Amino acid sequence: MTYAIAEAAHRSGLSIDTLRYYERISLIDPPARDSGGRRVYTDEDLGWLLFLTKLRTTGMPIKLMREYARLRHLGESSVAARKQILEEHRADVRARIEELRSCVEVLDYKIDNYDRIVSGADPAEPGETTWKLAHSAS
Known part of the structure:
Protein backbone atom coordinates (compact mmCIF):
# COMPACT_ATOMS: atom_id res chain seq x y z
CA MET A 1 0.00 0.00 0.00
CA THR A 2 1.23 3.52 -0.74
CA TYR A 3 0.34 6.91 0.65
CA ALA A 4 0.60 10.49 -0.55
CA ILE A 5 2.59 12.82 1.67
CA ALA A 6 -0.52 14.26 3.34
CA GLU A 7 -1.76 10.78 4.24
CA ALA A 8 1.71 9.72 5.41
CA ALA A 9 1.86 12.82 7.58
CA HIS A 10 -1.56 12.08 9.02
CA ARG A 11 -0.79 8.40 9.68
CA SER A 12 2.62 9.13 11.21
CA GLY A 13 1.48 12.08 13.30
CA LEU A 14 4.17 14.23 11.74
CA SER A 15 3.69 17.33 9.65
CA ILE A 16 4.39 17.45 5.94
CA ASP A 17 7.21 19.90 6.71
CA THR A 18 8.72 17.42 9.18
CA LEU A 19 8.61 14.64 6.59
CA ARG A 20 10.42 16.86 4.11
CA TYR A 21 12.91 17.91 6.77
CA TYR A 22 13.61 14.28 7.75
CA GLU A 23 14.22 13.55 4.08
CA ARG A 24 16.52 16.56 3.71
CA ILE A 25 18.69 15.55 6.71
CA SER A 26 18.77 11.88 5.63
CA LEU A 27 16.69 10.49 8.48
CA ILE A 28 14.43 8.95 5.89
CA ASP A 29 15.25 7.85 2.39
CA PRO A 30 13.77 9.91 -0.40
CA PRO A 31 10.42 8.23 -1.03
CA ALA A 32 9.44 6.87 -4.41
CA ARG A 33 7.62 9.26 -6.73
CA ASP A 34 4.43 8.71 -8.63
CA SER A 35 4.02 9.54 -12.32
CA GLY A 36 3.30 13.15 -11.37
CA GLY A 37 6.51 13.41 -9.34
CA ARG A 38 4.71 13.41 -6.00
CA ARG A 39 6.20 11.57 -3.01
CA VAL A 40 4.72 8.14 -2.32
CA TYR A 41 5.26 6.49 1.08
CA THR A 42 4.98 2.77 1.82
CA ASP A 43 3.95 0.88 4.94
CA GLU A 44 7.66 0.22 5.51
CA ASP A 45 8.31 3.98 5.36
CA LEU A 46 5.52 4.55 7.90
CA GLY A 47 7.01 1.91 10.21
CA TRP A 48 10.37 3.67 10.09
CA LEU A 49 8.67 7.02 10.76
CA LEU A 50 6.89 5.54 13.78
CA PHE A 51 10.23 4.32 15.13
CA LEU A 52 11.83 7.73 14.57
CA THR A 53 8.90 9.36 16.36
CA LYS A 54 9.47 7.09 19.37
CA LEU A 55 13.15 8.01 19.41
CA ARG A 56 12.29 11.74 19.33
CA THR A 57 9.61 11.34 21.98
CA THR A 58 12.15 9.69 24.26
CA GLY A 59 14.54 12.57 23.71
CA MET A 60 17.08 11.12 21.32
CA PRO A 61 18.98 13.97 19.66
CA ILE A 62 18.56 14.32 15.89
CA LYS A 63 22.33 13.89 15.48
CA LEU A 64 22.18 10.44 17.09
CA MET A 65 19.07 9.54 15.10
CA ARG A 66 20.97 10.43 11.93
CA GLU A 67 23.84 8.19 12.98
CA TYR A 68 21.41 5.35 13.64
CA ALA A 69 19.80 5.90 10.22
CA ARG A 70 23.22 5.90 8.57
CA LEU A 71 24.15 2.64 10.28
CA ARG A 72 20.81 1.13 9.29
CA HIS A 73 21.85 1.43 5.64
CA LEU A 74 24.91 -0.70 6.32
CA GLY A 75 22.69 -3.70 7.07
CA GLU A 76 23.66 -6.55 9.36
CA SER A 77 27.26 -5.39 9.67
CA SER A 78 26.01 -2.49 11.82
CA VAL A 79 23.65 -4.40 14.11
CA ALA A 80 26.03 -4.28 17.08
CA ALA A 81 26.54 -0.53 16.74
CA ARG A 82 22.80 0.11 16.39
CA LYS A 83 22.09 -2.08 19.38
CA GLN A 84 24.63 -0.15 21.45
CA ILE A 85 23.01 3.17 20.50
CA LEU A 86 19.61 1.86 21.57
CA GLU A 87 20.92 0.34 24.82
CA GLU A 88 22.62 3.60 25.80
CA HIS A 89 19.52 5.58 24.91
CA ARG A 90 17.33 3.17 26.88
CA ALA A 91 19.55 3.72 29.94
CA ASP A 92 19.16 7.49 29.52
Missing part, protein backbone atom coordinates in the same frame (compact mmCIF):
# COMPACT_ATOMS: atom_id res chain seq x y z
CA VAL A 93 15.38 7.14 29.18
CA ARG A 94 15.17 4.98 32.30
CA ALA A 95 17.21 7.50 34.27
CA ARG A 96 14.87 10.30 33.14
CA ILE A 97 11.86 8.21 34.12
CA GLU A 98 13.27 7.81 37.62
CA GLU A 99 13.91 11.54 37.81
CA LEU A 100 10.33 12.21 36.74
CA ARG A 101 9.02 9.75 39.35
CA SER A 102 10.86 11.73 41.99
CA CYS A 103 9.30 14.93 40.67
CA VAL A 104 5.84 13.35 40.77
CA GLU A 105 6.41 12.40 44.43
CA VAL A 106 7.11 16.04 45.23
CA LEU A 107 4.01 17.14 43.30
CA ASP A 108 1.91 14.52 45.09
CA TYR A 109 3.20 15.76 48.44
CA LYS A 110 2.38 19.37 47.61
CA ILE A 111 -1.10 18.49 46.31
CA ASP A 112 -1.82 16.37 49.40
CA ASN A 113 -0.65 19.23 51.58
CA TYR A 114 -3.00 21.64 49.80
CA ASP A 115 -5.83 19.11 50.26
CA ARG A 116 -5.09 19.14 54.01
CA ILE A 117 -5.15 22.95 54.06
CA VAL A 118 -8.40 23.17 52.06
CA SER A 119 -10.08 20.60 54.32
CA GLY A 120 -9.07 22.57 57.44
CA ALA A 121 -6.46 20.09 58.67
CA ASP A 122 -3.01 21.19 59.72
CA PRO A 123 -0.59 21.46 56.83
CA ALA A 124 2.65 19.52 56.93
CA GLU A 125 5.78 21.29 58.12
CA PRO A 126 6.75 23.72 55.37
CA GLY A 127 9.99 23.16 53.53
CA GLU A 128 11.65 20.36 55.43
CA THR A 129 9.38 17.51 54.35
CA THR A 130 9.46 18.64 50.73
CA TRP A 131 13.25 18.81 50.84
CA LYS A 132 13.52 15.35 52.42
CA LEU A 133 11.14 13.91 49.84
CA ALA A 134 12.98 15.53 46.97
CA HIS A 135 16.34 14.24 48.23
CA SER A 136 15.25 10.80 49.44
CA ALA A 137 16.46 9.20 46.18
CA SER A 138 19.90 10.81 46.52
Whole structure:
Protein backbone atom coordinates (compact mmCIF):
# COMPACT_ATOMS: atom_id res chain seq x y z
CA MET A 1 0.00 0.00 0.00
CA THR A 2 1.23 3.52 -0.74
CA TYR A 3 0.34 6.91 0.65
CA ALA A 4 0.60 10.49 -0.55
CA ILE A 5 2.59 12.82 1.67
CA ALA A 6 -0.52 14.26 3.34
CA GLU A 7 -1.76 10.78 4.24
CA ALA A 8 1.71 9.72 5.41
CA ALA A 9 1.86 12.82 7.58
CA HIS A 10 -1.56 12.08 9.02
CA ARG A 11 -0.79 8.40 9.68
CA SER A 12 2.62 9.13 11.21
CA GLY A 13 1.48 12.08 13.30
CA LEU A 14 4.17 14.23 11.74
CA SER A 15 3.69 17.33 9.65
CA ILE A 16 4.39 17.45 5.94
CA ASP A 17 7.21 19.90 6.71
CA THR A 18 8.72 17.42 9.18
CA LEU A 19 8.61 14.64 6.59
CA ARG A 20 10.42 16.86 4.11
CA TYR A 21 12.91 17.91 6.77
CA TYR A 22 13.61 14.28 7.75
CA GLU A 23 14.22 13.55 4.08
CA ARG A 24 16.52 16.56 3.71
CA ILE A 25 18.69 15.55 6.71
CA SER A 26 18.77 11.88 5.63
CA LEU A 27 16.69 10.49 8.48
CA ILE A 28 14.43 8.95 5.89
CA ASP A 29 15.25 7.85 2.39
CA PRO A 30 13.77 9.91 -0.40
CA PRO A 31 10.42 8.23 -1.03
CA ALA A 32 9.44 6.87 -4.41
CA ARG A 33 7.62 9.26 -6.73
CA ASP A 34 4.43 8.71 -8.63
CA SER A 35 4.02 9.54 -12.32
CA GLY A 36 3.30 13.15 -11.37
CA GLY A 37 6.51 13.41 -9.34
CA ARG A 38 4.71 13.41 -6.00
CA ARG A 39 6.20 11.57 -3.01
CA VAL A 40 4.72 8.14 -2.32
CA TYR A 41 5.26 6.49 1.08
CA THR A 42 4.98 2.77 1.82
CA ASP A 43 3.95 0.88 4.94
CA GLU A 44 7.66 0.22 5.51
CA ASP A 45 8.31 3.98 5.36
CA LEU A 46 5.52 4.55 7.90
CA GLY A 47 7.01 1.91 10.21
CA TRP A 48 10.37 3.67 10.09
CA LEU A 49 8.67 7.02 10.76
CA LEU A 50 6.89 5.54 13.78
CA PHE A 51 10.23 4.32 15.13
CA LEU A 52 11.83 7.73 14.57
CA THR A 53 8.90 9.36 16.36
CA LYS A 54 9.47 7.09 19.37
CA LEU A 55 13.15 8.01 19.41
CA ARG A 56 12.29 11.74 19.33
CA THR A 57 9.61 11.34 21.98
CA THR A 58 12.15 9.69 24.26
CA GLY A 59 14.54 12.57 23.71
CA MET A 60 17.08 11.12 21.32
CA PRO A 61 18.98 13.97 19.66
CA ILE A 62 18.56 14.32 15.89
CA LYS A 63 22.33 13.89 15.48
CA LEU A 64 22.18 10.44 17.09
CA MET A 65 19.07 9.54 15.10
CA ARG A 66 20.97 10.43 11.93
CA GLU A 67 23.84 8.19 12.98
CA TYR A 68 21.41 5.35 13.64
CA ALA A 69 19.80 5.90 10.22
CA ARG A 70 23.22 5.90 8.57
CA LEU A 71 24.15 2.64 10.28
CA ARG A 72 20.81 1.13 9.29
CA HIS A 73 21.85 1.43 5.64
CA LEU A 74 24.91 -0.70 6.32
CA GLY A 75 22.69 -3.70 7.07
CA GLU A 76 23.66 -6.55 9.36
CA SER A 77 27.26 -5.39 9.67
CA SER A 78 26.01 -2.49 11.82
CA VAL A 79 23.65 -4.40 14.11
CA ALA A 80 26.03 -4.28 17.08
CA ALA A 81 26.54 -0.53 16.74
CA ARG A 82 22.80 0.11 16.39
CA LYS A 83 22.09 -2.08 19.38
CA GLN A 84 24.63 -0.15 21.45
CA ILE A 85 23.01 3.17 20.50
CA LEU A 86 19.61 1.86 21.57
CA GLU A 87 20.92 0.34 24.82
CA GLU A 88 22.62 3.60 25.80
CA HIS A 89 19.52 5.58 24.91
CA ARG A 90 17.33 3.17 26.88
CA ALA A 91 19.55 3.72 29.94
CA ASP A 92 19.16 7.49 29.52
CA VAL A 93 15.38 7.14 29.18
CA ARG A 94 15.17 4.98 32.30
CA ALA A 95 17.21 7.50 34.27
CA ARG A 96 14.87 10.30 33.14
CA ILE A 97 11.86 8.21 34.12
CA GLU A 98 13.27 7.81 37.62
CA GLU A 99 13.91 11.54 37.81
CA LEU A 100 10.33 12.21 36.74
CA ARG A 101 9.02 9.75 39.35
CA SER A 102 10.86 11.73 41.99
CA CYS A 103 9.30 14.93 40.67
CA VAL A 104 5.84 13.35 40.77
CA GLU A 105 6.41 12.40 44.43
CA VAL A 106 7.11 16.04 45.23
CA LEU A 107 4.01 17.14 43.30
CA ASP A 108 1.91 14.52 45.09
CA TYR A 109 3.20 15.76 48.44
CA LYS A 110 2.38 19.37 47.61
CA ILE A 111 -1.10 18.49 46.31
CA ASP A 112 -1.82 16.37 49.40
CA ASN A 113 -0.65 19.23 51.58
CA TYR A 114 -3.00 21.64 49.80
CA ASP A 115 -5.83 19.11 50.26
CA ARG A 116 -5.09 19.14 54.01
CA ILE A 117 -5.15 22.95 54.06
CA VAL A 118 -8.40 23.17 52.06
CA SER A 119 -10.08 20.60 54.32
CA GLY A 120 -9.07 22.57 57.44
CA ALA A 121 -6.46 20.09 58.67
CA ASP A 122 -3.01 21.19 59.72
CA PRO A 123 -0.59 21.46 56.83
CA ALA A 124 2.65 19.52 56.93
CA GLU A 125 5.78 21.29 58.12
CA PRO A 126 6.75 23.72 55.37
CA GLY A 127 9.99 23.16 53.53
CA GLU A 128 11.65 20.36 55.43
CA THR A 129 9.38 17.51 54.35
CA THR A 130 9.46 18.64 50.73
CA TRP A 131 13.25 18.81 50.84
CA LYS A 132 13.52 15.35 52.42
CA LEU A 133 11.14 13.91 49.84
CA ALA A 134 12.98 15.53 46.97
CA HIS A 135 16.34 14.24 48.23
CA SER A 136 15.25 10.80 49.44
CA ALA A 137 16.46 9.20 46.18
CA SER A 138 19.90 10.81 46.52
